[in-house]
Amino acid sequence: MSLEQFKNRNVGTQNYTTLDVGTPPETGTDKFLQIIRRAVKGELFVGLWVVMRTMLQALFKNDMHTVKYPLEKLPISPRYRAIHDMLILLESGNYRCIGCGLCEKICISNCISMDTRYDENQRKEVSEYTINFGRCIFCGYCAEVCPELAIVHGPRYENASEQRAGFSLFEDMLTPIDKLNLQQEYDGFGAISPNADENIKQTPLAY
Amino acid sequence: METTLVENLPQVTAAGVIIKAVLILAIISALAGFGTFIERKVLAFMQRRLGPMHVGPYGLLQIAADGIKLFTKEDIVPQHANALIFKIAPIITAATAFIALAAVPVFPDFTVPEFIPLLGGTFVPSIASDLNIGVLFVLGMMAAGLYGPLLAGMAQANKWGILGAARTAVQFLSYEVVTGLSILAPIMIVGSLSFVDFNDYQTAGIGSWMIWQQPVAFVLFLIAGFAETNRTPFDLLEHEAEVVSGYATEYSGMRWGMFFIGEYANMITISVIAAIVFLGGYDAASTFGWLTIMLKIAFFFFLMLWVRAAWPHVRPDQLMWLCWKVLMPLALLNILITALVLLG
Numbered sequence: 001m002s003l004e005q006f007k008n009r010n011v012g013t014q015n016y017t018t019l020d021v022g023t024p025p026e027t028g029t030d031k032f033l034q035i036i037r038r039a040v041k042g043e044l045f046v047g048l049w050v051v052m053r054t055m056l057q058a059l060f061k062n063d064m065h066t067v068k069y070p071l072e073k074l075p076i077s078p079r080y081r082a083i084h085d086m087l088i089l090l091e092s093g094n095y096r097c098i099g100c101g102l103c104e105k106i107c108i109s110n111c112i113s114m115d116t117r118y119d120e121n122q123r124k125e126v127s128e129y130t131i132n133f134g135r136c137i138f139c140g141y142c143a144e145v146c147p148e149l150a151i152v153h154g155p156r157y158e159n160a161s162e163q164r165a166g167f168s169l170f171e172d173m174l175t176p177i178d179k180l181n182l183q184q185e186y187d188g189f190g191a192i193s194p195n196a197d198e199n200i201k202q203t204p205l206a207y
Numbered sequence: 208m209e210t211t212l213v214e215n216l217p218q219v220t221a222a223g224v225i226i227k228a229v230l231i232l233a234i235i236s237a238l239a240g241f242g243t244f245i246e247r248k249v250l251a252f253m254q255r256r257l258g259p260m261h262v263g264p265y266g267l268l269q270i271a272a273d274g275i276k277l278f279t280k281e282d283i284v285p286q287h288a289n290a291l292i293f294k295i296a297p298i299i300t301a302a303t304a305f306i307a308l309a310a311v312p313v314f315p316d317f318t319v320p321e322f323i324p325l326l327g328g329t330f331v332p333s334i335a336s337d338l339n340i341g342v343l344f345v346l347g348m349m350a351a352g353l354y355g356p357l358l359a360g361m362a363q364a365n366k367w368g369i370l371g372a373a374r375t376a377v378q379f380l381s382y383e384v385v386t387g388l389s390i391l392a393p394i395m396i397v398g399s400l401s402f403v404d405f406n407d408y409q410t411a412g413i414g415s416w417m418i419w420q421q422p423v424a425f426v427l428f429l430i431a432g433f434a435e436t437n438r439t440p441f442d443l444l445e446h447e448a449e450v451v452s453g454y455a456t457e458y459s460g461m462r463w464g465m466f467f468i469g470e471y472a473n474m475i476t477i478s479v480i481a482a483i484v485f486l487g488g489y490d491a492a493s494t495f496g497w498l499t500i501m502l503k504i505a506f507f508f509f510l511m512l513w514v515r516a517a518w519p520h521v522r523p524d525q526l527m528w529l530c531w532k533v534l535m536p537l538a539l540l541n542i543l544i545t546a547l548v549l550l551g
């Protein structure tokens with residue numbers, strides 16, 4: 001099929017296949033006969049049977065479609081772009097990240113910031129790595145550009161939190177879940193100013 | 208008006224009737240709440256869902272949660288609404304639903320045990336008031352119940368409410384004719400308007416049930432009963448997809464809950480009438496007579512939920528067309544044939 005056929009929008013020039021729905025009744029007698037035909041056809045009872053069959057299957061064959069969401073979850077596609085994972089080399093336990101900075105460069109919402117230094121072995125290591133999830137649009141460019149497969153998109157899609165600062169630090173989001181106790185407070189995107197306490201004025205209790 | 212059932216039973220006193228009225232009010236209100244739970248469960252199963260599951264075992268305490276919610280919700284009367292009528296309307300619906308139940312036999316009769324102080328020995332009848340015009344009274348009360356949605360829709364200063372009220376009038380005018388005419392043929396056969404006489408007419412086993420003599424009247428009455436209780440093929444009054452919530456749009460909290468209780472009480476009433484008039488009613492002689500009528504009522508209640516899961520609803524013009532051009536002529540024809548057979 002060529003593109004031309006899709007571009008032709010002149011109604012009536014295409015080859016349509018019409019469904020055989022018959023002709024609507026014209027006279028009163030025809031309408032009456034149609035009603036009689038439909039009334040004695042028993043299609044309403046077919047409908048009743050369909051839902052009853054569904055109910056019996058649901059009750060006795062355990063054919064339920066409900067997923068009790070917080071307790072059980074549907075498997076998620078490996079291509080899903082949720083909260084990032086920073087992967088670790090299984091053999092040595094080192095981070096795969098080599099600190100090249102490509103993800104920081106390519107990020108179109110400027111939400112990745114990283115800092116690197118040379119450790120005692122003159123090996124480059126990442127001293128600070130942050131993704132501000134208040135700004136991240138989950139485009140996936142960072143995971144795509146990473147030469148070492150260090151930063152990838154993980155399957156964690158439940159990213160609600162009591163404070164927006166909770167999702168920004170390397171230690172919070174980009175490490176395995178068993179290291180969550182290392183979580184530190186972070187004044188993230190949109191946090192109040194450090195001197196917010198000083199700006200608050202006392203209000204009198206009695207006017 | 209003496210009936211055969213009442214003859215050899217103890218004297219019905221005012222105390223017994225009051226106890227009966229309180230019992231009906233308490234049990235039917237609770238059943239109406241339980242009916243919402245059953246409805247949600249049945250609809251869920253028919254759509255392969257679980258329904259309410261988290262409050263109590265299998266979600267049974269969902270009724271309590273809903274009740275607490277309804278009672279503690281803010282009671283809002285809209286700014287331009289006619290406040291008096293707005294407040295009266297839900298009471299009309301709930302009250303007429305329960306008044307209709309006064310002339311319907313519900314639950315078996317019993318005598319209060321002697322050890323209970325004050326009321327010991329009081330005979331509580333199965334029917335709060337065995338009127339000799341029971342059928343007319345019940346149908347009339349259920350028809351009067353339609354003033355609830357009608358006044359509610361017009362009083363609340365809301366266009367959806369007005370549409371709901373207009374649809375109430377349309378539906379009211381259409382089905383009420385069919386309800387009366389369809390039940391007229393069984394009345395002609397039995398020759399009485401008392402539900403007890405209907406029951407006594409059909410005591411000779413399944414073969415004597417009215418449904419075999421009057422299948423057309425049974426179907427017509429069921430259709431009209433669905434319309435009377437606003438159940439799904441005819442739920443025009445508050446169809447969410449079209450008129451938001453119809454007459455109940457502006458209602459909240461327990462005022463809305465009273466509409467609901469009235470609707471479910473009406474469903475139970477229609478089920479009881481259908482069970483007594485067409486399906487043999489209760490067998491007063493046997494021990495399990497009351498169990499059989501409970502099963503019949505439960506079947507009709509289930510049928511309403513079943514139909515709601517299966518069928519789409521009709522448009523208002525289709526409802527009028529159906530009632531006036533199909534059902535009413537059929538009912539008249541049925542009466543005519545019944546009369547000819549009775550005369551001949």
